[in-house]
Amino acid sequence: MRMGPARIASPGADSDARAAFEADALEFVDSLYRTALRLTRVPSDAEDLVQDTYLKAFRAADTFRPGTNLRAWLFTILHNTARNRARDRSRDNVTVDSEVVDQAADTPQFAAAGRVDDPETLLLRNTMTPELKAAVDELPEAFRQAVWLRDVEEFSYAEIAEMLNVPLGTVMSRISRGRRMLFGRLQHLRPVNA
């Protein structure tokens, strides 16, 4: 699911293909906006970011390789644009991914989860959406992005690595730590054994 539309046109010189490519790209405006909103947390900034993304995407249409994932390509532009903006404002949010955070992520007691019969069902049953949202929002930026791109947007590790401009191993460890932190923050499973 959530893959590109069936026709992924070549954005080459001919204008029909160009128009088709642009129409395909525009189908992802909702998913780009949602992700932009997660990155900026401010609707007007998210709108600017998406608009900038399309501006760049349409200008750089020739660099898109037909047959590859158009949505992933757009997400890469979105994240690059967001990073450049953050750098312009001289607060690069990716540096939040510090050792302190990495160590903090390892604290939850997973042995408890291992003893509970079915933590998945328990979590699904006991976690209200607002609570889950809050827990996701509290994650450090780098972990939140990785978990979001994998579990909500369902991109591959390689695609996420390209978007976030980090090695594949870093993508996996961020997803891992992000998920475990989330689990640790969703309190319901703890009282049983902790």
Next chain:
Amino acid sequence: MPDCSRIDPLVTPFVDGELPQDEQQTLTQHITACPACRGKVMAERAIRSVMRTRRSELSGPPAPADLKARCTLLKSSSVPVAPPVKSEPSHVRSLRTSAWRSPLAPLAVAATLLLLAGVFLYQATRGSSRVLAAELTMDHEKCFRLNRLLGTHNSAEAVEAEMASGFDWNVQLPDEAELNLVGSRPCLSGEGKVAHIMYTYNGQPVSLFMLPRDTRASELVQVFGHRARIWSEGGRTFVLVARESASEMERMAALVRTTIR
């Protein structure tokens, strides 16, 4: 048995189904004996599952309609790209005042804009009456220009028959001296789903659009030098577009509302 620090990096790709067969086996064997690592697998699996299940609630609102419209206007194939615009698509407006004047070129531009917009904007129009009004005003301009070239004139019976067959809409059109029927076109906005009936009112072009299966609040919107009066009735939305004053728009709308059946 391999120690837990060597197993740990395998947990995430295992949960995501990205682990090669042999490593899968190593991990499976380890977690049957190790509750701590089994806990990590179960925790990650639970989070992955809850995130996927709640995806739509987590995702938040879709993109606002006017953002969609602005992004559509950024297409290289539509018009030269203007700087990002907040509410009024000013490059469209400037097109109307400059290039618009020569008889055929602007028509091509309008048609291109419309065709391209048509694929995408219908979704957007669902949200914003302003975008809907803008889109239909372009239709209004385009169809009247086309009609001036083609000189089409349809009878009321012909238009009524077309509405019945094309839109499943059994309508009796207003038969008023003030509103002269010009003709109808199935417009391309949103998959050809919009009925467009053209009139003249005191010699000036007036368009009545009907969107099936669409309801929205009554509104009078000003766009591109035109006014659009929007209302819904019986599960259909009607939009009247003309270059008239607000009071004339209300008068026409009332005329149409009382006569259309």
